[in-house]
Amino acid sequence: MNTSRSEQLYKTACGFMPGGVNSPVRACKAVGTVPLFIDHAKGSRIWDEDGNEFIDYVCSWGPNILGHCCEPVINAVKAACDKGLTFGACHKGEITLAELIKKHFPSMEMLRLVNSGTEAVMSAIRAARGYTGRDKIIKFEGCYHGHSDGLLVKAGSGLMTQSIPSGAGVTEGCTKDTLLAKYNDTASVEKLFEEYGSEIAALIVEPCAANMGVVPPENGFLEFLREITKKHGTVLIFDEVITGFRLSDGGASKYFGVTPDMTTLGKIVGGGMPLACYGGKLEIMQCVAPLGSVYQAGTLSGNPCAVAAGIETIRQIESIPNFYEELDKKSAMIENAIREKGLNVNRCGSLMTVFFNDERVKSYDEARACDTESYGRYYRHMLQSGIYTAPSQFEAMFVSYAHSDEDIAKTIEAIESYR
Template sequence: MNIQNSEKFYAQAQNFMPGGVNSPVRACRAVGRAPLFIDHAKGSKIYDVDGNEYIDYICSWGPNILGHANERVINAVTETCQRGLTFGACHSGEIELAKLIKKHFPSMEMLRLVNSGTEAVMSAIRAARGYTKRDKIVKFEGCYHGHSDGLLVKSGSGLLTNSIPDSAGVPKGYTDNTLLAKYNNKESVEKLFEEHGDDIACVIVEPCAANMGVVPPQEGFLRFLRDITLKYNSLLIFDEVITGFRLSIGGAQKYYNVKPDLTTLGKIVGGGMPLAVYGGKKEVMQCVAPLGSVYQAGTLSGNPVAVSAGIETLKILEENEAEIYTRLEKISLQLENAMQESGMNVNRVGSIMTVFFTNEKVKDYDTAKTADTARFAEYFRHMQDNGIYTAPSQFEAMFVSFAHTDEDIDKTINAIKSLE
């Protein structure tokens, strides 16, 4: 497959941006390829600057649950753009989006719109600390919650892909109050609470991990986290930046029937535009300025263009909930079955999945790291050469969209089966 123009653009980009990219995983260093430079996308397909067509299973890392350039979403954004890109002021769309979110995430009694998942998580943790008047937080190895200083400790996503255990530039003091537990390991959490329980403001977790590859919670794990945080008067934060509106219209908390104190949302909630949300119990959110002393602000927060994309996307999901989520489950299961029949080790929850090249059952950070990344790189290149666009990292998720057709699924299955 000819990608000469992408290679030329990449060579130019390295003169202007670190590694030639604006987000590390895009550099494709772990899979031995130059990154594709994308020209346009529609439905389930994405097209590079060399004119190659690919079936897209990155879906912009999750938000494109309806596929690319959905006509209703594009029309809503275009209409909004005609009235102005940003006001730095209040507008009624913020209320409409907040109502839609709260309807499907009733645990979010009050919420705040922000611009990125990193910002949402950073703000939620600050609110938890302000509310509890405690400093320490518990996070899990392999769970990625954005690149704020206090959370870059054994994170997943690009840090794991590029073998960076922590980040340079983060003073030790920023992580002194970050306690590390093992995902799906109750004992590791119990030990931290026994030692630091009175000082722990919150536990933050991806309710279904998706940044060390997809790793679902074991039976009872999320309920255990709910119980132990209640016991010690700490808050439970679900980072649903990826799982929100994807595992179900009510996210992972509806899917697993566990209610957190605070939730962060991103990806789908912005309909493809930069937008994220944090929110939860009213008494916690009332600690946030201007009502309380926890400060957080943003000039572009709740900007009308992103809000309009989010509103229209959530309306489509709401109006077609049964059809969309039933379809996503069906075609995702078909892909999982094909991978398993080909001897691959697959973790899947709903429309997100990861194939791991390891004989270990992947249930946590340690077992995820047993994956053969060289073998994954071969798989990635094979799929790309067969017109299938997947994440260039063993430790990222594969996303299925409602726009994927039966023909797309059949072509993908054939590519999987032809892998030697």
């Protein structure tokens, strides 16, 4: 496979950007390759600058659930562009998108549009602190909630890929109110509440972890979190930046049947454009300015082009019969092929990760113990076979509606030929 153009572009990029990239995992250091520079994409496929064609299971890390360049979404964005790229003012599309989100996430009684998952989570935690008058929060090892200072503690994903235990430049003061629990470990949560119960403003969790690789919640774990947070007057936040509109049209909350106090959404809700949101109970969201004293603002929040992409993406999902059943069917076929090859895999809906270890991964510590060198060999084999997957053991594989039977068959063939 010729990658000379990507190699040259990467060399040039390194002179302008840290590591030649604008997001660390793209550097592909963990899998021993030079990053591919993508030229264009359509449906289930991407093409790099050297003309190599790949079946794409990164899907821009999740938002392209309909595939790349879904025509109705592209047309909606083009129409919005013709009216103006940004207003820094109100427009009716914001209301339409908010109505669609609330329709599928009824626990989000009021919501605020923002620009990124990091911003959504940061703002949700601030609102929870303002509402409760408390300072401390609980997060879980290996769960990634964006790169805001107070959450870069054993944050999974890119930090695991780069072997960075905690981000440099984050002061002790920023993290002193962040308490760490172990995902899928109820005892670790109980211990924190026993010691700090009256001081904990919020507990934030990926309801299905997807940044230490895909690690679903054990039976009863989310229900336990709902019960203990309610007991202590703590705000339960589901970070559904990845799982929202991915596991179901009501996200992980509907998929697992557990209702949080607040939810953060990103990825699919922006239809591939930079957009996210946070929301929840009315009494919490009424603490946010201009109604309350919790301040959060953004010039590009509710950007009309991004809003148009989000609206049309959700409408497309609504219009396709048995949408999630079809996604699950496609994903199950790939999962079964991986298992038949004798490899370990965790799957939750259309999210999955191949783990190179001997046991089913249920925790951050078990994920960290995986053989990352073997994953690198697997990644390079799949790439040479025309399959584009996550360049990190600790990221998810995303299946889209655009993946055809032919795509699935070619993917299975590549898995079967791995040695």
